[in-house]
Amino acid sequence: MKPIDQLLIRNVEIMDLVGRQREKADVVICGDRIDKIGQVDFETFAGQIIDATDHLLLPGLIDMHVHLREPGREDEETIESGCAAAMAGGFTGVCPMPNTEPCCDNQEVVRFIKKHAETQLVDVLPIAAITKGRAGNEITEMVDLARSGAVAFSDDGSPVRNNAVMRRAMEYAGMVDMLIIDHCEDADLAAEGHMNEGEMSTRLGVAGIPNAAEEIQVARDISLARLTGCRVHIAHISARESVELVRRAKQEGVPISCEVTPHHLLFCEQDLVDYDTNLKMNPPLRSAQDIAALEDGLKDGTIDVIASDHAPHSVEEKDVEFAAAPFGVIGLETILGVVLHQIVDRQVLSMEEALYRLSIAPRRLLKLPVPQIHAGEPANFSLIKPKDTWIVDVKKTRSRSRNSPYDGMTLRGVVTAVVNKGLIWQPNF
Amino acid sequence: MTLQSRHLLGLEGVSREEITLILDTSESFKEILQRPIPKVPTLRGKTVVNLFFEPSTRTRISFELAEKRLTADTVNFTTSSSSVKKGETLKDTIRNIEAMNIDMVVVRHSAAGTPLFLTRCVDAAVINAGDGMHEHPTQALLDMLTIRERIGKIAGLKVALIGDIAHSRVAGSNIRGLLTMGAEVMLCGPKTLMPMFVERFGVHVTFHLEEALEWADCLNVLRIQLERQDKGLFPSIREYHKLYGITLERLEQAKRDVVILHPGPINRGVELDSDVADSDYSVILNQVTNGVAVRMAVLYLLSGGNPSIE
Numbered sequence: 001m002k003p004i005d006q007l008l009i010r011n012v013e014i015m016d017l018v019g020r021q022r023e024k025a026d027v028v029i030c031g032d033r034i035d036k037i038g039q040v041d042f043e044t045f046a047g048q049i050i051d052a053t054d055h056l057l058l059p060g061l062i063d064m065h066v067h068l069r070e071p072g073r074e075d076e077e078t079i080e081s082g083c084a085a086a087m088a089g090g091f092t093g094v095c096p097m098p099n100t101e102p103c104c105d106n107q108e109v110v111r112f113i114k115k116h117a118e119t120q121l122v123d124v125l126p127i128a129a130i131t132k133g134r135a136g137n138e139i140t141e142m143v144d145l146a147r148s149g150a151v152a153f154s155d156d157g158s159p160v161r162n163n164a165v166m167r168r169a170m171e172y173a174g175m176v177d178m179l180i181i182d183h184c185e186d187a188d189l190a191a192e193g194h195m196n197e198g199e200m201s202t203r204l205g206v207a208g209i210p211n212a213a214e215e216i217q218v219a220r221d222i223s224l225a226r227l228t229g230c231r232v233h234i235a236h237i238s239a240r241e242s243v244e245l246v247r248r249a250k251q252e253g254v255p256i257s258c259e260v261t262p263h264h265l266l267f268c269e270q271d272l273v274d275y276d277t278n279l280k281m282n283p284p285l286r287s288a289q290d291i292a293a294l295e296d297g298l299k300d301g302t303i304d305v306i307a308s309d310h311a312p313h314s315v316e317e318k319d320v321e322f323a324a325a326p327f328g329v330i331g332l333e334t335i336l337g338v339v340l341h342q343i344v345d346r347q348v349l350s351m352e353e354a355l356y357r358l359s360i361a362p363r364r365l366l367k368l369p370v371p372q373i374h375a376g377e378p379a380n381f382s383l384i385k386p387k388d389t390w391i392v393d394v395k396k397t398r399s400r401s402r403n404s405p406y407d408g409m410t411l412r413g414v415v416t417a418v419v420n421k422g423l424i425w426q427p428n429f
Numbered sequence: 430m431t432l433q434s435r436h437l438l439g440l441e442g443v444s445r446e447e448i449t450l451i452l453d454t455s456e457s458f459k460e461i462l463q464r465p466i467p468k469v470p471t472l473r474g475k476t477v478v479n480l481f482f483e484p485s486t487r488t489r490i491s492f493e494l495a496e497k498r499l500t501a502d503t504v505n506f507t508t509s510s511s512s513v514k515k516g517e518t519l520k521d522t523i524r525n526i527e528a529m530n531i532d533m534v535v536v537r538h539s540a541a542g543t544p545l546f547l548t549r550c551v552d553a554a555v556i557n558a559g560d561g562m563h564e565h566p567t568q569a570l571l572d573m574l575t576i577r578e579r580i581g582k583i584a585g586l587k588v589a590l591i592g593d594i595a596h597s598r599v600a601g602s603n604i605r606g607l608l609t610m611g612a613e614v615m616l617c618g619p620k621t622l623m624p625m626f627v628e629r630f631g632v633h634v635t636f637h638l639e640e641a642l643e644w645a646d647c648l649n650v651l652r653i654q655l656e657r658q659d660k661g662l663f664p665s666i667r668e669y670h671k672l673y674g675i676t677l678e679r680l681e682q683a684k685r686d687v688v689i690l691h692p693g694p695i696n697r698g699v700e701l702d703s704d705v706a707d708s709d710y711s712v713i714l715n716q717v718t719n720g721v722a723v724r725m726a727v728l729y730l731l732s733g734g735n736p737s738i739e
């Protein structure tokens with residue numbers, strides 16, 4: 001990561017994800033701005049030059065669902081290591097969830113996160129808690145939190161159980177048009193489950209979490225979004241029934257959106273046959289039918305966003321018997337590769353549509369400025385070589401944790417540079 | 430012939446030939462157990478550790494006795510807490526124990542998949558003595574040995590498992606083993622104690638005891654964990670006994686020579702009445718004797734030692 005003085009990116013294919021156009025040009029960046037797009041005489045250019053033939057230039061990718069573990073569990077991830085993983089994954093923005101220690105339920109923690117991310121290339125846009133201590137009882141000072149930099153509210157990991165509290169939260173957040181993000185899980189139905197409830201959980205003798213545990217809370221959130229008019233976003237949707245509920249609610253005009261993770265698209269419950277704790281996540285990996293419904297949801301626009309739910313856990317915590325292992329996997333460095341390799345190559349989405357869900361769609365939901373690749377605009381973009389493949393080696397991850405289910409897998413799309421805030425990161429520098 | 434795997438993690442994937450081998454070997458050991466000095470030097474010099482993370486006197490004693498009858502050195506590691514105290518992981522525990530030169534590990538743990546996890550941590554052969562709601566292979570093997578001994582065959586028999594199927598690793602292994610051996614299996618219990626999609630295993634499922642009684646050649650009556658009632662999985666012990674308890678009176682609906690098994694310990698008057706448990710239908714004490722023989726056979730076959738038993 002280093003500051004940009006004068007940078008020329010030659011012969012690059014610019015992908016305009018909003019206008020859905022591609023254009024080949026040279027791009028000059030001066031400090032933190034795009035200075036010029038067009039033909040540039042590189043021989044007389046005084047500054048860094050990147051020959052970007054076969055590269056794509058994308059509006060900076062943003063991951064709206066990550067866990068950075070700082071403050072509290074710096075052994076698992078820090079803001080700095082999380083940002084390093086984000087850059088390596090092609091991201092210029094991440095939204096950390098508030099389940100830190102202490103929890104991000106007050107301005108102090110929001111400021112702490114923003115301050116520690118100041119010198120980072122990656123925009124760190126904290127999501128604050130819906131309720132104090134994520135305890136589900138009293139709503140946080142949402143307006144003040146929004147003013148100090150929180151971009152949305154969520155009690156991710158410990159969903160708000162009380163319907164009246166959730167209603168008040170939506171009403172209150174709605175006053176400042178903030179997004180409420182819900183991890184939908186009925187605590188009683190999910191109980192002590194460790195994987196999807198189905199034939200596989202019976203086979204493995206592991207307590208299951210039924211689809212209905214998610215579906216019920218999605219239905220609740222839709223009802224409350226309808227009632228309050230607040231914009232509600234369903235985190236990591238996993239069950240086919242939930243997708244159908246969101247689809248119908250959208251048709252009706254309810255302000256609801258949702259995201260899917262790459263692991264819920266790539267893996268299914270059958271993959272748990274060896275009790276691999278790196279495939280233990282919440283919501284759990286579902287069935288092939290659910291995956292098909294998630295793909296349909298992406299195709300018809302029911303699912304707005306793809307997000308990693310990057311959840312670092314230490315080796316000590318994951319390398320244990322299945323029931324004792326925490327939920328979650330890391331994914332910032334692999335999400336783009338999985339999306340290109342699985343979602344685009346399997347023709348679930350076109351490249352433009354897939355990348356839109358990793359860049360434009362989340363920013364629109366969060367009411368963040370969308371990076372424009374035009375002269376005079378802030379330079380916020382990623383450079384990738386879309387055709388190149390690479391093999392995931394978890395030992396080389398920039399994250400402090402290694403709980404990746406993608407180790408050894410061949411993915412497509414190599415990140416060659418990310419640019420934001422007047423800084424450039426390239427993998428080999 | 431030998432076993433395919435170095436470990437016995439469950440009966441999933443264990444072939445009919447292998448199960449038959451274990452049962453035949455068990456019969457040879459049973460003969461030895463009837464001798465005045467019921468002991469063979471088969472595992473002399475080998476060390477077996479019994480790693481019990483759940484309280485289980487019966488299974489542990491059965492394994493320990495089997496090990497001693499085979500002249501193995503045994504070490505017991507018993508802790509009531511399912512997960513090892515904070516700071517030391519299960520992996521640490523097992524590696525420490527293995528550093529003391531262990532040949533085989535017998536493990537019981539409340540978390541399904543733990544025996545498989547241990548095979549990745551150590552070189553020793555691992556025997557599953559019950560993992561969560563998953564499998565308890567030696568129990569199913571001794572059940573099958575007992576059935577075969579009493580009726581002379583397993584293939585073609587109708588075996589009903591009665592009670593809490595969902596939480597039962599005994600059921601988990603019996604279903605797999607019995608189907609592999611060519612028996613028909615019916616599961617009978619309240620829906621709240623029936624695992625999801627279990628019919629996909631190729632078993633019959635009924636919620637009505639009468640149906641199971643009329644159908645079965647053997648009834649394997651599972652122990653009902655009384656704490657399940659606290660969790661609201663069935664309304665009362667009274668109603669459970671009324672619907673699923675095996676009484677002499679109800680056995681009038683069963684085949685005349687029906688065979689009754691129970692993995693023990695029995696909740697007398699709940700899933701099984703005393704007069705049934707102590708009747709001629711019952712082979713419960715044979716199960717206990719066969720348990721030692723089956724465990725000797727498994728230890729012996731997995732030790733990869735001398736092919737001749739003595």
Ligand SMILES: [Zn+2]
Pocket residue numbers: 156157183235236282283
């Ligand atoms: Zn979540």
